[in-house]
Amino acid sequence: MKKSLILAIAAALFSLTVQYIRAEEININTLIPVKIYITTHDDVYKFNALGVGIEELKDGYIEARVTREKIDELISSGWKVEGRTIEKVDPKIATQYHNYTQMTSFLDSIHSLYPAITKKVSIGKSVQNRDLWAFLVTDNPDSNENEAEVRLAANIHGDETVGRELCLAMIDSLTKVYGSIITIKDLVDSREIWFMPSLNPDGYELNQRYNANSMDLNRNFPVPDGSIGEDDTYNNEVETQRMIDFWSGKRGVLSLNYHGGALVANYPWDYTVVRCPDDALAKEVSLGYSRLNPPMYASTVFDSGVTNGWDWYYVYGSLQDWSYHVTSCLDITMEIGTKWPPASQLPSYWSDNREGMLYFIRQAGWGLQGIVTDSLTGLPINWASVVPFGIDKPVYTDTIGDYHRMLMTGQYDLIYSAIGYHEKWADEVRVRIDSVTNLDMQLAPIxxxxxxxxxxxxxxxxxxxxxxxxxxxxxxxxxxxxxxxxxxxxxxxxxxxxxxxxxxxxxxxxxxxxxxxxxxxSTDSGVAGRPGVNVFITRLEQPYPNPGRSGIHIRYQLAASGPAVLDIYDITGRRVKSLPQGTVPAGAVRTFTWDGSDRFGKKVSAGVYFCRLTALGIERSVRFIMLK
Ligand SMILES: [Zn+2]
Structure with a gap:
């Protein structure tokens, strides 16, 4: 055989091997820790196309791990690349923290002292068979009550350890003073506070960022755009999958996950420049934490110690984006300083973060809340959705029908719906971010x-x-x-x-x-069943084309004869045009074309719009997009 053919076969075999390589076979030693210098902040957005995952963004450079081959490639395309050493933690210092065994017995001892207000749950095992602990602090920990759920998690990066100790310290404090300080008792009684001190216990024991399969767990979650992790080829690691299983069943409101290596509160999205539906709220709760953490708030790098994730540097597959996208639980990536400082510094970290933690626990239960029930039976409706009109992010009721929706202070039209029930609107509801507004809702079954x-x-x-x-x-x-x-x-x-x-x-x-x-x-057995009876339903179909450019077609049908109106709203809830339809006969499928003009005949700007059909005393609405 010719040499070139042999090489071609070898290359084909190699690419097959690479394609089917299993996560646990990837050897981290083949990846070299480097600094890559950048000149402008926009440079950080180029690394995805280059196949380089950013571990940390520092002043003037990024930290990453790449192959020898990639280093050559980067240098030849003009990047300045330098090796960097990974700091090893003095094991004498590390032992002053709680290692896995100490952490486990700490949680056990707290639970045995305060069984009435705590519960320790293993959500599954890590790669190296350590339990992934979730520790609940609330009154009646075994029953699901009308209480907001909040999560404080840490240590998804094994060598970022301070948050883990903060979680343990907060568990200790809350339980200790529960019997003596009434405000803490009220807080614990009115929230379900989940602590997850270590999402990556193997990484902690191994003194490394990654899990035991050398995977970065904060790049391993499903991305809202449908891909998985940083390069769309990662399989979910077992720690990731257990977290997904555990939290998907919850109706969490607010959460944070602690990191080290920077000092900033980072809010969604990480994966896209597009602002998240709750952008103002996400920034506000991040600021709420930062204001209570003096070094963070005094940041000279970040305005008031907070940043949008993408504005800092993009991350695909973060816990934060998954949590908010899939579970509607607004998650903040909390970078709180040095990754693994000497234990002697832990008290000062505790004093910088304690008030912020308490603020988060309080904030989770503020805003709009209530119970959604069946109007006939009075029974709670599970998984009913509550959407503030114009904010494309529903929250869902829990098994006892309770929902909790943080909102910026303002006035909202709310849409309540559930499968098998008539949709119901609550108009012009005033809500505050810093207190509770109660609104129970009854939905009528179809x-x-x-x-x-x-x-x-x-x-x-x-x-x-x-x-x-x-x-x-x-x-x-x-x-x-x-x-x-x-x-x-x-x-x-x-x-x-x-x-x-x-x-x-x-x-x-x-x-x-x-x-x-x-x-x-009929008693006459000679006549077959299935008579030609027409049954009509009231429905509003998804407008087409969507997105629309010069106009859209809206198709609808009424169950009975009656007058119908179509209204077009923009994302802020402002009605831009009303389109009366006259009296529509039962069962007739009508198509109406809206030319994209507002009530003054002017073309509307590009963006998200809603069409609402009002007829026969009911309302249906659909969302669509108009382009320029
Ligand atoms: Zn981290």
Whole structure:
């Protein structure tokens, strides 16, 4: 064989190996710690295309780990690259911290002293089989109460250790003074405070940033854009997956995760220049912490000690972005100084951060809250969504129906919805960021009712079985009537049967409104069922094209005849145009084209808009985007 062919085969084999290499086989020793000097801040946005993950952004350079080959490539394209040494921590100092064993027995001892207000949970095991501890401080820790959930986590980077000790110190303080200081008792009783002192216990024991598979866990979470981690090829590490499993089931409001290496409160997003829906709020709670941390607030690098994640440097796969995107829990990356300072400095870190921690715990329970229940049964509705109109970030109710939504002080229109229920708006609700506004909400279930009667004489048939096929059923009363809940977001068949009659089935039904479906059953077994009865629903479809440029088409249908109005709102909730539709007959599918002009005939600016259909006493709304 020719040499070039052999090389080609070798290259092909090599690329296969690289492609299928498993995470645990990556050897960190092949990556060299370097400083890469930058001239302007915009340089930090070039590293993703170069395949370089930023570990830290310093003054005038970034820190990263790259291969020998990558170093050559960077130098030849004009970057100044230098090796750097990784500081080793004096093991004598490290032992003054709580290592894994000490941390575990510390948590055990607190729990045995205060079992009524604490709970220790293992959310799973690390690569090296250490428990990932979550420690809850609240009254009645075994029951889910109407309380905001807040999370203080640390040590996702194994060598950034101060936050871990702050968590333990706060657990110690809260439990110790619970019985004697009334404000602390109130705080603990009215919040569910989750501490996660070490998200990467292996990294701590190994004295390294990474987990035991040499993976950076704060680059390992699903990214809101749909990719996974820094280069879209990472598999979720076990520590990441356990965190996802644990927190996805919660309705967390606010959280922080502690880091070291800088001194700044960093708020979402990390992965994109686009501002997050709660940008003003995210900045405000970051400032709230910073103001209570004098060295952070006095920062000469960051304005008032806070920064938007992307503005500082981009990160793909951070816990912060995942937490906010998937669970609606606003998460702040809290950089609090030196990574692993001597233990003698821990008291001063504690004094700098203690008030900020308490502020976070308090803030999580402020804003709008309430309980969402079923208007017929009074039972709580789980996973009902609450959206402030114009802020594209819902929060969801917990199993006992409670929701908690932090908001900047202001006036909001709120949309409450849940599968199987009529959407409900609460208009012009005044909310403050620094106190609690209570608003309970009852949602009416979507009901299907009707009469089952004899097709011959028209007499009602008592005892007939009416069934949403595969889901639930009701038996008709003496008047032949039935009632069923339609709490499905999908198509189902509705079937009526009675002894001596031919069964009738209506196929492919989906209801977004209360509806009456009558059945007329025949005793004549020669006639097949499935009569041609038209069943209509009120619906507003997603406008198209979306995004729209010169205009959009809006299609809708009404369940019954009546006047309809379409209104267009901008993202701030301001109505830009009203489009009366006149009286629309039942079941007719109408398409209306909006040319993108406001009430003065002027073309609206590019951005997010909402279309609201109002008819028959109900409202439907959909979101779309207009381009320039
Ligand atoms: Zn870190």
């Amino acid at each position: 009901l299907i009712t009707g009469i089952v009667s004899d097709s011959g004489g028209g007499n009602p048939i008592p005892g007939a079985l009416v069934e949403i096929v595969g889901l639930r059923s009701d038996t008709t009363d003496s008047g032949g009537t039935y009632q069923l809940r339609w709490n499905q977001d999908d198509y189902y068949s509705l079937k009526a049967s009675a002894a001596g009659y031919t069964t009738v089935i209506y196929d492919s039904l989906k209801f977004e409104n209360d509806s009456t479906i009558n059945f007329s059953l």
